[in-house]
Amino acid sequence: MTPRIRGNDYTVLQPPALGSPWTPRLRASVVVPAYANQAKLDLTLAGLARQTYPADLLEVIVVDNGSEPRLRLPEIRPRHTRLLVCETPGRARARNTGLAAATGDVIHWMDSDVVPEPEEVEAHMRWHHLAPYLSVTSYLRFTTAPLPDPADVAGADDLAKLFEPAEPHAWIEDLVERSQGLTRSPRPFSIHIGGASSVSARLFERAGPMDPEMILGQDTEMGYRLAQAGAVFIPDPQARAYHLGPSMRMRDSTPVNRVSHALVTDRVPGYRWLRTHPARQWKVPQVEVLVDATAASYDEVRATVDGALAGTVTDLAVVLTGPWDELVPEQRAPLKDPCLDLALLRAHYTHEGRVRLATAASDTLSPYRLRLPPGWVPGEDSIGGLLAMARERELGLVSVLLAEGAEGVTAARLERTEAFSRAALVTAEGEDADDAVDEMFGTYWADGETHGFRAAAEAPAYMNPRTAYRKRVEAQAEVERLTKEVERLRGQVTKWRDEAGKWRKSAVEFRREIGTLRRQVSTLRGQVSALRHAQGLRGIARGLTRPFTFKKS
CATH class of the missing domain: 3.90.550.10 (Spore Coat Polysaccharide Biosynthesis Protein SpsA; Chain A)
Structure with a gap:
């Protein structure tokens, strides 16, 4: 019975541990669209040549996307590797060429500048044996190390020795962490990337091929359509690969976002914050x-x-x-x-x-x-x-x-x-x-x-x-009016606070003046008391100096 995953909570699935005994049966088609840079392609194929997944269940389809000179297949490559030429250049068209030629149960996208670890394909395929509607994404690390020889990749016991230090795919790892492993993300399809993702071929039959009109943002748009076809998206930290150099988004994030957002907004209703216009129509409505x-x-x-x-x-x-x-179109008796x-x-x-x-x-x-x-x-x-x-x-x-x-x-x-x-x-x-x-x-x-x-x-x-649009305009005007009123009141409050501050300052000064006056009054009172006391003493003195007379009785 096919497992029934609630939402995107793939944790109910229990894939076998890497390297443990299990019996693969599904064929994997790794589609590698490539343009120029033969040296990086050679390293990608050298990495695929040493996969732990059974070679008889693995085919690799390299699609030359209009390179001059034409690309070639190197000596170090998987046993079942083909080279196709995309007659109409374009990233989406190159992938579609490979997709149409693929014979596998699972399609594994891989860029021609990605070098997979030996267990990378096995890590993907162990999930696909559990359910037919999964999309698995690898963890990439971006390296700027000098390019090694393909023989070194094919014979390395640890790719880290060749490619570290490297940087993680920060935005993916951040997304996974924030969404509890992507199980609580409202848009898990965002993780679908063409660099190293795999999808059940059955899902592609439902979702359709890549959109050639998307000059950028193809992966996100494809991920959205896969989601509508019923996909569950899985980030697998044990599926690892090295990306040779920074990604396009790392190099030119602002212009890339500008172009991709312009195209994605029309096709992906899930990114609602990009649809800022209150009433226009979109290619794919909500x-x-x-x-x-x-x-x-x-x-x-x-x-x-x-x-x-x-x-x-x-x-x-x-x-x-x-x-x-x-x-x-026309009737002689339209009312009948x-x-x-x-x-x-x-x-x-x-x-x-x-x-x-x-x-x-x-x-x-x-x-x-x-x-x-x-x-x-x-x-x-x-x-x-x-x-x-x-x-x-x-x-x-x-x-x-x-x-x-x-x-x-x-x-x-x-x-x-x-x-x-x-x-x-x-x-x-x-x-x-x-x-x-x-x-x-x-x-x-x-x-x-x-x-x-x-x-x-x-x-x-x-x-x-009075349509909803008019009401929204009126509501917006009311919001703007209330916003201005709030700002006015805030200004008034600030003014009152300034006035209160002045009054508090005046009150403090007034209290100080009162204190001074009180001290002065107290001093005067002391002086008056001393004066009165002195006057009393003088009266007593005068009485003592008068002649004393006795009256005869």
Whole structure:
């Protein structure tokens, strides 16, 4: 039975220790895109030639990405090594050339300036024997040591003697440490790097090849698509390799980020902080709303779609499913056309950029899909609230109870794409995918009325003309006004503090003056008392000096 990993907690898997007895059975295809620099390629192949993984289960495909002069295969190389030439140069195209030619159960990307330790491939493959939906990444160390001879690499008992001192792949190790080994990361796909990562070939069948339009950031975009296909990402510190020289990002981090962010933002909704515009559309939206246009009237479907489009979540797209290819362009009696409602919907939404007409639902790259029954209208923040709940609780499914009666339950469903993709990889025939999703991600039932959903008859036929965008503009203006008011009050408080300081200073000086006056009064009182005492003594003295007379009786 295929293991069911909850979230990205791969710690439930117990791979065999390196060097311990175990029986490999899966074939590994190491794809090495290369451009120029024959000397570094020779070292990469020398490192692959001494792998502990069985040679009969290992093939290496080197893809020359337009080198002049052409690259060649050196004498020291794995037994099953091929050299291909990419007819249309480009990093993604070179990898796709190797991917198309690979025959292995696992595809192991490796750059032509990476020298693996002898156990590197074995470290990867021991994981892939445990589950068919894993992506494993090596720990790289970046060395600036002089390049040794390929024979020295092939015969070395310890590569550290040839390549140390070296620097670690700092951002990966920091990410792994902060996320408890990547088990608690909201974006574990970020660790997918082309330098030394391996992926089940079955996942590539679901996710598709590299995107040739990505001139930079290909690895991140590929990692995101692998995540939507159900991948679990594993950083293995025992899978080690040396990178010959610094990476491109180490050399030119600012220009590399500028280019990669411009491309990744459109394709990877997981990096939400890069999507700073409040209302624009992206190639891959955050959520796809799926509405069956054949299951209700034009008015009901329109109320549902307009409600979704008018909400606070603008990073979304609506897919209307129906037999659009069966509609006849013109009718002699259009009001009697049995497909009139479908025709009206097509006419109404043909030029709406966020609405797409499809004959059936297909796989989506959006991280979430909301299946919304026609005739039910989400409130202004209904979709946003469901998304927040799913993210915070890391749920694979949020079901929303809309109505319950004799005919059964009517519900909306917010589905996490990677959860249902993984469920498709592990469920047995006849098993309910929802049960597998609940086991690996968790599910939750929510009340529709509480979350703002209303039947079309109870909601405005068409949303209030004061759209969500206008409300956001007003809210932003209010935020700016309040921010200015806070700044004004802070200035006032500062002014009051200055005034209070002045008053405190004046009070201190006043108290000092009072103290001086009190001392002066006390001195004067002493002087007055002394004067009075002196005057009393003088009176006594005068009395003593008068002649004393006796009166006769």
